[in-house]
Amino acid sequence: MARKFLYIVAALIVLVIAGGFIIRIYESELTELAFVPTAKFEKQAAFEPSKYAGNDMWFARPGKIGNPADWLPTGAAKAEIPGSAAIFFVHPTSYIGRDYWNAPLNDTQSQDRARLFLRGLASPFASAGEMWAPRYRQAAIGAFLTTKPEGQQALDAAYQDILLAFDEFVAKVQKDRPIILAGHSQGALHLTHLLKDRVAGKPIAKRIVAAYVVGWPISVTADMPKMGLPACTGPDDTGCIMAWQSFAEPAEYDRMVKVYNATNGFTGQPRKDTAMLCTNPLNGGAAPAALMKANLGTLKPDDKMITGALIVGAVPARCDNKGFLLIGDPPEIGPYVLPGNNYHVYDFPLFWANVRADAAWRLRKYLQK
Template sequence: MAKKFLYFVAISIVLILVAAIAFRVWGEEIARAALVPTAEFEAQAPLEPNAYQDPALWYSRPGIGVNDPARWQPAYANDRGLLPTPADQRPPQHAVFFIHPTSYLSRENWNAPIGDEEAERIARIYVRGMASPFNAASEIWAPRYRQATMGSFLTDEPEGQQAIDAAYADVLEAYRFFIESVDAETPIVLAGHSQGSLHLLRLLREEVKGSPVADRLVAAYVIGWPISVEHDVPELGFAACATPQQTGCILSWSSFAEPADPSALMETYAKSIGFDGQPRGDSRILCTNPLTGMFGGEAAADRNLGTLVPDDSMSNGELVPDAVPARCDDRGLLLIGDPPELGSYVLPGNNYHVYDIPLFWANTQADVARRVEAKVGGGASAN
């Protein structure tokens, strides 16, 4: 029996090595074959007018109560206490609009159908882990939307962009309903991750810039999507956050453990076209250090107030302080030192994309509170 087990282990190791080599040689081809839909793109019918009045189209919004995933509060490890922050220490009233990342991986459609069981299950996990740092807000809103499937980002065919545009149309409708629903004097925080950040960037350029909401913007947390300091930021209408108290500004980071191999990201980024119409090339990526709230720089792990370490299900976890440092390198990537043990969803190259926000859960919460206080108190503004 033991001998058979050893043979099994040996064969498994060989298969894993062969798969790893194949991915390195044919990685893009494998990913495209596995994830890019082969079906024709079907235009998405516009949502009904005022569709987002329906609470069923929101993962999070006022009134959902205990089933709202964004209102989840993790415990600190080592008996260091529980969140939420006591009411008398909460920041002033503010509202958050959060756009979740890609949770639809199917090749059957270019856009996720509303109600797809697996995509919704994953999305709720993402909202629970990524939107929860923003939940000291008096209101937090996170819409369902017919997101572009993962394969849309792996093809140059027009269907990919059509799917992304269709997803943005839903996000835009949700955002407009959010703005209509929130008191006109309430400060606004906008946040997203990955595909959510891509849509948020478009919202900033096309909807927020130059609007009355711009004056109410506390900050935009555009995380997990590379933004060129040279070719993108000037077109957004909002500066990069340079200080921890600055408001009306943008924060962004993309996390890699060391040794980092960001070659796939950097190659795609270099070929892409910036918002100014010029190739992004080797221009620096916007990197906010989430441990300091400042553009660039580095900070030791003892500045980390709490990393959200998930359990195997990714549905629960605990906050571990002093776990991860942060350093913005010359390219604009956020390096986090030795690979932390956070789970099995680390991408090739020590890319901690899935964990961008959980790595700095408690610091993100503190950053929002600090900027809201500055906004309400008349502190520094980027505009």
């Protein structure tokens, strides 16, 4: 398993259903798959405060051997001198079982999948510094496919683990060290709450190089005022948020908008008809649109799913007026595309080299201030 390509992050149905909020849009199509847990929800016992003090509860952290995020695609040079940032990365959903509402940490399959996700999604950040990626009792994919209260309870329980891991991360990292936050899908959802609860209005906000909250909708007016950081408006900005949700054209996201419009944001105000945050990963948020020549490299796996290569100039990117990132004609990057030309599972790989360069450049600008 460990030798298989990171980017089984686009393999099996896991990657098609790892979309959290997005998958709720396709609830009617996926109900027949019966991913909703059949077990009674059991409240998880809270971890003791020292749970994350050792290596066992981390996929990656300084001093732990076998960091999955150290993987690099063919043609990507390893950084001669790693950056000075501390990176906190929250992986997406990897548990598709029905036996539990929250994934047990001894579930081998979901833990192996999470490692593979980290190899594909966290690897762009690894050259910017030391990677910290916690294990956590993630909500099962079925939590996103039901209106039962157990679904939200499972997400709330998973978030408590993330909070504990983050507090340990902050306690162990040097007090003046710059921080990069990143997550995708369920991981991005937890990151939005983390920004609200642990960053907004607190001294640590001054240490944030950037937060990459990718693959989850964020309302510019109903969420961001409570998240403590503004949107990135250019590659030189620091202490800001990068966020996008990728669609090829023609994009069909009406069902996603319908679910989004039915929810309230962190301010308590409705998200209905509010713009979603979209920062273009090809130009650091400097403009809504960028040509494909600005794409430094899209990650594509080989046929055997063992390695991958970077394709320069594969896709352009343009934020539309609703806040979705449009990438033009559907690229041939892999078969795991959601209905409506939704490239959710490829949010990071589509712009792998740009994300890597963006994180390194923002760190440089942060250190110059």
